[in-house]
Amino acid sequence: MKKIVFIVVMSVFALACKPKQTVTNTKLDNKSERFLKGDWIVSSVNYVGSDVFKVTSFNIADAKCFEGSLWTFVSNNNTGEMVLNKTNCAAFGSQITWFINKDGKFVMKFLSEGVKAKHTVGGYVLKIANQTETSFQLIDRASVGSNSAEVVYQFDKI
Incomplete structure (x- = not known):
């Protein structure tokens, strides 16, 4: 009888202590990550449905300023960098950390100088496609009034 009570108590305790699941799956898609290794350029930025509205991407600049931006992805340690260099747009550069999870999501953080990725709270989750x-393409969701639209970043290998 004591064994049964002990098993029931331990079962309840084990279920109560189940760790929380993260919103973003962190199981990596290493094959997809290896395809990104190297230098890339954003050849176009398109809004699915219309080019009438203006979107600020990643709280940095207008989405169209990302056209011509240069990106480097290092797949063996999931780091890299990006540089905005379009005329009539503010110059910007940053180190990044990133990964692709098994759900086909590209998860990225912009890193401030001297701050490690684990201490960077905010990040972005985009869909990777084609x-x-x-x-390849990164697809972001943007709020446009009461609706949402997709912003598609087309990357081409340099």
């Missing part, structure tokens, strides 16, 4: 060895 991935080949020479191109």
Whole structure:
């Protein structure tokens, strides 16, 4: 009888202590990550449905300022950097940390100088699509009034 009570108590305790699940799956898609290794350029930024509205991407600049931006992805340690360099747009550069999870989501953080990734609270989750060895797309959701739209960043290998 004591064994049964002990088993029931331990079962209840084990269920009560179940760790929280994260919102973003952190199981990596290493094959997809290896395709990103190297230098890339954003060849276009398109809004699905219309180019009438203006979107600020990643709280940095207008989405169209990301056209021509240069990105480097290092797949063996999930780091990299990006540089905005478009005329008539503010110059910007940052180190990044990133990964692709098994759900097909590209998870990225912009890193401030001297601050480690684990101490950077905010980040971005985008959908990765149409991935080949020479191109891929990152798709972000943007709020437009009471609706939402997709912002598609087209990356091409340099």
